[in-house]
Amino acid sequence: MTDSGLQDVPAVRRPHVEPGKLFIGGQWCEANAKGRRDVVDPSTGKVVTTVAEADAADVDAAVTAGRGAAGPWARMSGRERARVLHRVADIVRRRADELVAVESLDVGKPVSLCRAVDVATTAEIYEYYSGLAQTIQGATRQIPIPSHAYTSREPLGVVGAITPFNFPLILSSAKIAPALAAGNAVVHKPAEDTPLSALLMAEILAEAGVPDGVLNVVTGGGAEAGEALLRHPGIDKIAFTGSTEIGRHAARTAGEALKPVTMELGGNAAQIVFEDADLDKAIGSVIKGFVFNTGQFCMGGPRLLVHRSLYDTVLEILAGAVAGVPVGDPFDPATVVGPMAAERHLAKVERYVALAREQGGRIVTGGKRLELDGGYYYRPTIIAGLDDGSRVVQEEIFGPVLTVQPFGTEDEAVELANGTPYGLAAGLQTTDLARAHRVAARLEAGIVWVNDWAMLDPAIPFGGVKQSGYGREYGPEALESYTKVKSVVIAL
Structure with missing residues (x-):
């Protein structure tokens, strides 16, 4: 996270934010049960807008859209995916003022910090993984068996990304960018308190050319939408950032289905x-x-x-x-x-x-x-x-x-x-x-x-030991965690 540039930043006004909908299969839609959730400006304690309150049916629709889109996206070359992700970075920089205003309103984050750290880092994350998208490859292996042996790295399928309230832009991008670079589709459930930048990023990714269904965003509470995402059989991996307490539950739930997880949990450094x-x-x-x-x-x-x-x-x-x-x-x-x-x-x-x-x-x-x-x-x-x-x-x-x-x-x-x-x-x-x-x-x-x-920096991995979780965000290590290794051995 860059910490420079906190001086002489352009003025940003509190934005007017329209009520938010779900983003499923490339379309904006109301929640199945028509529920709404208030979004509060923490600097005033006042409601500034509402967003859709997803339930299990909405999560199922998002996962279905992701499964339909994952195959074609995975079959694109890494270079084609890289072009799309690089466009995301370009658009983030072009629309920086919007992102700063929305993130600051939603989280209470100072605009100077938000511009120099959150928005700048978000662009850097997509730029970094656009480069790595072109490097995913396997290796040949020399073995004594008379054969030609090699490995390949393949996407997992559909990733469920559950992100916290404190760094919505950065911590969602740290999951979505490597997941997409590796050829996966994503269903993103942002924090219930701070969902606004996730919806704006869905718009930006669509503008950049991410195909319909490759990214889906379901806003709502953890007890309903989050739990449905954890338990959905169509989710191939859970990428979670949040408290250690909730992380334990998420890991147990995913473990029942033997799904891989990345857990970036609490800290007390x-x-x-x-x-x-x-x-x-x-x-x-x-x-x-x-x-x-x-x-x-x-x-x-x-x-x-x-x-x-x-x-x-x-x-x-x-x-x-x-x-x-x-x-x-x-x-x-x-x-x-x-x-x-x-x-x-x-x-x-x-x-x-x-x-x-x-x-x-x-x-x-x-x-x-x-x-x-x-x-x-x-x-x-x-x-x-x-x-x-x-x-x-x-x-x-x-x-x-x-x-x-x-x-x-x-x-x-x-x-x-x-x-x-x-x-x-x-x-x-x-x-x-x-x-x-x-x-x-x-x-x-x-x-x-x-x-x-x-x-x-997006090139430097971070993550926890002990009760701070396991798995890594950032770096090539994160990209690898969104793939699975297949070995092929051909008899000669």
Whole structure:
């Protein structure tokens, strides 16, 4: 995710959004039961539009459309699919203003962040996989049997993509682009709170020439549409990003039918600041690690581990710097931290901060709502004085909250960093290259950052270990996960 270009961005106004329909077989249609779901602007708490509420019948129609389209799409050459995906990237860039406005309205994401990160990365994802679409191939194998033996990689068929509320554009594109590059069709169920950019992307993919039925979008709740997608016998793979709790259920359900799954789940990453760190760089990285996207980032860094010799100094610097982070209207280009995406997410953060107080935690800064326009705002918060067994340290808060703990030795830092059930990301600040390699090798995480945070690119795979899931997004590794290997052995 690019983090440059946050200055001098063009002004973006709140858009008027028409009520959304389902996108099935290349057509916009109402839901089977005619149900509607409200879409709320988290910066005001007001309903801005509605979208169709899909049920099992709608999911079945989408899967049927996908199965009908998957074969012809798979038989296209990789080069032909690449041309289509590259056009998607071009259109995303051309329609960037629309995407920024819709995503910011829906998620509460600051427009500056949305343009430089979410929209820019979405274009890069489709561009990257347009290149990889031309590289899918098998290999010949030399074996002692008198035969000609080779492998081929084939698409799986129809992929069910279930995506979360925090990065709708990026995390849906990270599934849809490699799935399409490999020759699959997709049924996408976006988060119930943030469905708008998924519908706009369906329009963009159709404009780019993705054939009818290759991408289908069903909006609605997880209990109905999501469950129907998980259980549908016509789905060949589930690609899921969300909480660990729901991920367990999704994996169990898919496992009953022995379907392959990719699970990118919760995180609770530690940022380690060693005594030799460059403090100016470290402080900036730490702040980015926990306020980025209002803390609604599964690879965020909500746990700060600081060497005892720097502990008081770092707390003092952080308190002053974080208090000055601009919080407010996501459509103000100066805003860095917007609202939480929904009222229930705000309430969850409040419960954890209250628990921290009960457990003897000291609120260094923040610790309360920001009352603004009826929106779901929470001030960036730093908490000190909690022990490692605290639920506030151990569990995923998913908001702009940072806990700070001291450590004495490198071994202690690694033990604390690895001391939660999660393993999605981790990071460290040091000027000692040997230490960087040594500690990175010991951290239990799918991705480790050194001397910065959230350095992501479509070529670099990410994903979890432990309760943060399995499988990888991004990179050629993701593309491979949307294919199956066939071996052919011809007797000579």
